[in-house]
Amino acid sequence: xxxxxxxxxxLRPHSSVMLDGPERAASRAMLYAVGFKKEDFKKPVIGIxxxxxxxxxxxxxxxxxxxxxxxxxxxxxxxxxxFNTITISDGISMGSEGMKYSLVSREVIADSIETVVGCExxxxxxxxxxxxKNMPGCLMAxxxxxxxxxxxxxxxxLPGCITGDMRKLDVVSVFEAVGxxxxxxxxxxxxxxxxxxxxxxxxxxxxxxxxxxMASAIEALGMSLPNSSAQNAISKAKKEDAQRAGAAVVxxxxxxxxxxxxxxxxxxxxxxxxxxxxxxxxxxxxxLLAMANAAGVKLTIDDFTKIGKNVPVLADLKPSGKxxxxxxxxxxxxxxxxxxxxxxxxLHGDCMTxxxxxxxxNLASVKPYPAFQKIIQPLDKPIxxxxxxxxxxxxxxxxxxxxxxxxxxxxxxxxxARVFNSEEQALEKILxxxxxxxxxxxxxFEGPKGGPGMREMLAPTSAIMGKGxxxxxxxxxxxxxxxxxxxxxxxxxxxxxxxxxxxALVKNGDAIVIDAEKRVLNLGxxxxxxxxxxxxxxxxxxxxxxxxxxxxAHLVTSASEGAVTDQNLKLD
Numbered sequence: 001x002x003x004x005x006x007x008x009x010x011l012r013p014h015s016s017v018m019l020d021g022p023e024r025a026a027s028r029a030m031l032y033a034v035g036f037k038k039e040d041f042k043k044p045v046i047g048i049x050x051x052x053x054x055x056x057x058x059x060x061x062x063x064x065x066x067x068x069x070x071x072x073x074x075x076x077x078x079x080x081x082x083f084n085t086i087t088i089s090d091g092i093s094m095g096s097e098g099m100k101y102s103l104v105s106r107e108v109i110a111d112s113i114e115t116v117v118g119c120e121x122x123x124x125x126x127x128x129x130x131x132x133k134n135m136p137g138c139l140m141a142x143x144x145x146x147x148x149x150x151x152x153x154x155x156x157x158l159p160g161c162i163t164g165d166m167r168k169l170d171v172v173s174v175f176e177a178v179g180x181x182x183x184x185x186x187x188x189x190x191x192x193x194x195x196x197x198x199x200x201x202x203x204x205x206x207x208x209x210x211x212x213x214m215a216s217a218i219e220a221l222g223m224s225l226p227n228s229s230a231q232n233a234i235s236k237a238k239k240e241d242a243q244r245a246g247a248a249v250v251x252x253x254x255x256x257x258x259x260x261x262x263x264x265x266x267x268x269x270x271x272x273x274x275x276x277x278x279x280x281x282x283x284x285x286x287x288l289l290a291m292a293n294a295a296g297v298k299l300t301i302d303d304f305t306k307i308g309k310n311v312p313v314l315a316d317l318k319p320s321g322k323x324x325x326x327x328x329x330x331x332x333x334x335x336x337x338x339x340x341x342x343x344x345x346x347l348h349g350d351c352m353t354x355x356x357x358x359x360x361x362n363l364a365s366v367k368p369y370p371a372f373q374k375i376i377q378p379l380d381k382p383i384x385x386x387x388x389x390x391x392x393x394x395x396x397x398x399x400x401x402x403x404x405x406x407x408x409x410x411x412x413x414x415x416x417a418r419v420f421n422s423e424e425q426a427l428e429k430i431l432x433x434x435x436x437x438x439x440x441x442x443x444x445f446e447g448p449k450g451g452p453g454m455r456e457m458l459a460p461t462s463a464i465m466g467k468g469x470x471x472x473x474x475x476x477x478x479x480x481x482x483x484x485x486x487x488x489x490x491x492x493x494x495x496x497x498x499x500x501x502x503x504a505l506v507k508n509g510d511a512i513v514i515d516a517e518k519r520v521l522n523l524g525x526x527x528x529x530x531x532x533x534x535x536x537x538x539x540x541x542x543x544x545x546x547x548x549x550x551x552x553a554h555l556v557t558s559a560s561e562g563a564v565t566d567q568n569l570k571l572d
Contacts, residue, residue: 011123011253014147015045018121036079046078046249047125049085049113049141051134051154056089058131058211061202061233062154065242069126069152072246078253080246081120085112087134090456090482091171091205095423100453102133103480104552106290107565109137114144123147124249128242130154130203130233132210132483136287139218142259143294148252149259150245150354151224153215155233156325157203162193169198170206172319172484175458179466182431203233207318209483212325213280214287216334220274221291222262222353226362230333232326248354255356263295266348269307270359273346276311276387277337279320281483282402282491283456285389289562301391301400301560305519308387311346313406314377319486320406321383323375331373339366344379383407392490394522395530396476396502396512399494399560404481405516409488412517413474415440417510422446423455423479430463437472440512442503445540446479448563450498452544452553458482461489474514476521478503480559490514490521492559498540505533 009016019027019041028041050066053059070080086108093099117125124147127138135153142149159168167173177194180186186194204211215229225245231238252258268288275284285304292299314337317323328334341347342363349360369376377383383406390403405411418435419442420426426443429435441460448454457479464473465487474488478496481489495501502523506512511524523530544550555565 011044014121014123040079043077043079044123044250044253045121046073046080046246047117047120047122048073048080048082048246049116049125049127049138050082051085051087051109051129051131051138053087055087056092056131057157057199057202058089058204059087059134059154062128062130065128065152065154065238068239068242069128069246072243073126073250074246076247076250078246078250081122083116085109085134087131090132094456094482095427095459099455100451100549102456103448103454103563104548106133106137106140107552108548109134110140110144110294113138113141117141117145117147124253125149126152126245126249128152128154130211132214132283135211135214135218136291139223139291140294142223143263143291146258146260148249148257150248150252151218152242152245153218153224153228153231155203155231155235155238156212156329157206157233158200158326159206159324160198160200162197168324169194170318170324171199172205172207172209172462174198175462175484176466179431179463182463183467201234205484206324206326207484208278208280208315208325209319210281210283211483213275213278213284213483216278216280217271217275217284217288219334220271220338221267222351222359223259225354227333227335230325230329232329251356252354257352257356260295262352262354263291263297264351265297265299267351268292268297268299270347270351272304272307273311273341274334274338276308276313276389277341278315278334279313279317279383279388279406282389282404282481283483285402286480286492286559286562290564293562293564293567301402304387304389305391308389311387312379312382313384313388314379314382316375316377316383319484320408328375331375332367332369335363335366336369337376339363339368340379390516390519392514392519392521394520396521396523397493398502399558401476401490401493401521403490403514403516404485406486409471411515413440413488413514415474415512417442417506417508417512419444419506419508423457423460427460427463430460430467435464435469435473437469439473441473441475442506443475443477443479444497444503444506446477447496447498448556448559449553450478450496452549452556454559454563455479456482457491458484461485461487476512476514478559488514493521494558494560496559500534500537500539502530504537505530
């Protein structure tokens, strides 16, 4: 087999090295066995990274979307190869020891996609994600490899329902029903009805929780096709999105556009702006920091404050609002919102996107929302005039913490510490009625290193809401929160308790002040008392000494840096 010409090599910068010339005959022989034909060796190899799994409804349909992307890439002149990576389910493992693997999976997914794309000499790739951690994991791999790539979101789930009940149910409905059941507000039969009907089929959790938040952020970043983030999982539109993504990668190869041409500082500012306007999850802070790290873009938690001062919350979406993502899909998705933000001078329109056009060009023909919709408010009548993502500092969080304050919870909470060294301990006391109005539930040793894995506290926060204590009890933690969490909560507190952060020094009965307006999280003791407690503190032994959790705990950075595992590598 002869060397291809320079024009073809330009489209095949990696696969040509792997497959061209007589010395690569064995490589070609292996690919004949998986369906390649002679003419395919002249085409760019396009990877299709599928996160399909029956582990979770979020990803249970992605194998079919991968076939659509394969068809799109092949029709555009590429040769697609589908491969899989792992995924886990936050919703199933929530509140258990298994949840410690959740954030770890983001790193495993990024590493595995990088491994396959790098090893197999792929010239570009589509990455398809449908759940919280595989989406940022996909983007981290895309940034690291810097080969033409497009992300496809698996899509949102449709709401569940109970016959004769007007409520639209989702997974958070079930978590909150557990609290209501413990409070004897609903009986066993009602709980059984909710759990059996809340999740009707494939797709990601239906509110503006972490999956829909990250999908929207990635679209605003320019790394998915327009409206990819606002499509139902089971829909013709989602199939077409996946197919177009395969073709788009081939087009990016032809135009010479790579991810790092798209994932710029301005693009991250666009992503932050959009997730604030949508009232998105606190997890976006963690994931955008990690994605920026992979892209070599300087981004800090303070950037969320700087941008958030000028960006209002416009979307009345769950968990703190009324509507589900599927309802936003029905009125036009997030493109009209982005056009509104662009026209209001809040987005950078000159950012390049995976269409090969700028953000402004993509949005030029977008029509406004229909007049009847009530999900997205106009810029001059916002739900909240500035960001709901509040970065807090103070003697309890010298390196920062992340609060989600919509204003409905109030802007200040002063209460008495009730301290727990694990999520399970706290949940037990919430459900048995031990937690009372005025308490600040402190859950520590749940950070990236201490957990390890930084579990989400959806079970305890939902139990608080289900108990009817949402406005009367606060919760703070060095763990993190599900996108489904609402209430007066502060997470990502750094330094974490495991490394001797101030959270490790809190005692039952201590006064704690959370002030969202002043952005302060303070423990009501003197500096002298804090110093005395610090001197008496002794580090705890690691909970895991072998395996992936032990490796993660050894490598992971602080939550304030994105909890990534590739910054602490010491290279001589």
